[in-house]
Amino acid sequence: MVDGTETFILAQARAGNRDAFRTLVDRHSRAVFRVAYRVTGNEQDAEDVVQETFLKAYAELPRFEARSGLGTWLHRIAANCAIDLLRKRPRKTISHDDQDAAPLVQRLASPEAGPERQAQGRELRARVQTAMADLTPLERAAFTLRHLEQQPIDAIAEALGQNPAATRHSIFRAVAKMRRALKPLMRT
Amino acid sequence: MAHSTEEQLVAYALDDVEAGTRAAVEAHVEACAQCRMSLEEIRATLDHAAALEIPERGDDYGAQVWTSIESRLSESRSSEGSHPSTSARLPVRLMPWLAAAAAVVLVIGAYWLGRHNTGTSGAPQAPLTAQVPSSPPRGTDAIRERVVLAALGEHLDRTERTLVELVNSQPGGRVDISAERAWARDLLEANRLYRQAAGGATTPALSQVLEDLEPVLLEIANSPSRLTSDEFETLRDRIEARSLVFKVRVTGADVRARQRALMRRGESQS
Structure with missing residues (x-):
């Protein structure tokens, strides 16, 4: 739910107070970026999605009903913006680009681990990225909102314009695809 | 199986x-x-x-996002067919839930009020505007302060208008105070929350005004909607004896002046 301070700032932003809206942008930008990055898998795309999210939020703010928290609402807008962006592109470009992926993989390797374990860790993480990239935009968005943002199925379904059963199936497909992709590397 | x-x-x-x-x-x-x-x-x-690691964004990321979208905001709202009020003022009737939220905001605001208003309750308090901070708030802090000040200023303005309406009523026969009574009920809720929030911080001047207001607002709120001439005179005397209208006006002016100072500082920094 929206906390007291945010309720007040929200009321001001709804009334057209740009300072108040700026406060909301300041509070939520980083979290919105994380959602956008998880769905797009690319920093530049995520940046574009963040901007688009706040522009849409500003336009829609007078109609925001505060049934959920503002952050939750923003994350759903971000997921939709990310889906729109990805759908405009050919499928094969929906992935972590090489420029992003190389330094990311390097960062993920634990300096304390031995060389073999580091290599395994790098491979596993690279495989996770690839597996995520192979999901459809809808699967990525549904999976991100459910597993990483802990949003309820009904709310995700509403945000993505699906019925709850279809949303559950999108999430299931996402997990199943990733499981298959990671299986050769997993030691459970 | x-x-x-x-x-x-x-x-x-x-x-x-x-x-x-x-x-x-x-x-x-x-x-x-x-x-x-x-x-x-x-x-x-x-x-x-x-x-899966997400690239980090710095503390100033919100400011960067703001810079990139600010010029497109008006276009964004008009393209959605929405016509929100351009006024940043609160609705005329401050709903209780909003008042509660405002009180929470005041806790944040009390921080700066406290920084600039640290005298003891018995000492005369310098106006807020005279107490220039050594390190002015910047960025988001300044914006939050302005939001808090807007709410507090609005509350004091509405309180002043209510009291002025009441004391300027013409006695003679029965005096109808039903409108003032309804306003007082709304204001009482907000005032109580503001006072509680301000009371926890070192803001004696502001706390005192809010404290003085509360019993008077309570009395107005619980009065019959039509007072006898004697009842009305008693109520008016009580308000005037405490110089409440004057105190609210001065405190409200201080808040607005502080608000203007922050705006000017923001413009000069941008």
């Missing part, structure tokens, strides 16, 4: 099953090594996905 389906196990791992299904899956997994292994794989997959 039928195995759990992959879909059931995924739903279970994501905590998206009803209690009955949950119990059934748990019982089966406990007894079935194959399904237990599948569930462990699914959980490991979810853990790996959650562990």
Whole structure:
């Protein structure tokens, strides 16, 4: 739910107070970026999605009903913006680009681990990225909102314009695809 | 014994099953090594996905985003066919829930009020505007202060208008104060919350005014809507004896002046 301070700032932003809206942008930008990055898998795309999210939020703010928290609402807008962006592109470009992926993989390797374990860790993480990239935009968005943002199925379904059963199936497909992709590397 | 389906196990791992299904899956997994292994794989997959590192964004990221969207905001709202008020003022009737929120905001505001207003309650208090901070708030802090000041200024303005309306009523026969009584009820709720929030901080001048206001607002709110001439005179004397209108006006002016000072400082820094 929206906390007291945010309720007040929200009321001001709804009334057209740009300072108040700026406060909301300041509070939520980083979290919105994380959602956008998880769905797009690319920093530049995520940046574009963040901007688009706040522009849409500003336009829609007078109609925001505060049934959920503002952050939750923003994350759903971000997921939709990310889906729109990805759908405009050919499928094969929906992935972590090489420029992003190389330094990311390097960062993920634990300096304390031995060389073999580091290599395994790098491979596993690279495989996770690839597996995520192979999901459809809808699967990525549904999976991100459910597993990483802990949003309820009904709310995700509403945000993505699906019925709850279809949303559950999108999430299931996402997990199943990733499981298959990671299986050769997993030691459970 | 039928195995759990992959879909059931995924739903279970994501905590998206009803209690009955949950119990059934748990019982089966406990007894079935194959399904237990599948569930462990699914959980490991979810853990790996959650562990994927996200590039960090700095503390100033919000400011960067703001810079990139600010000029497009008007276009954004008009393109959606929305016509919000351009006024940044609060609605005329401050709803109780909003008042509660405003009180919480005041806790934040009390921080700066406290920084600039630290005298003892018995000492005369310098106006807020005369107490220039050594390190003026910047960026988001300054914006929050302006939002807080806007709410507080609005509350004091409305309180002043209510009291002025009341004391300027013409006695003679019965005096109808039904409008002022309704306003006082709204203001009382907000005032109580503001006072509680301000009372926890070192803001004696502001706290004192809000404290003085509360019993008077309570009395107005609980009065009959039509007062006899004597009742009205008693009420008016009580308001005037405490110089409440004057105190509210001065405090409100200080708040607005502080608001203007912050605006000027913001413009000069930008």
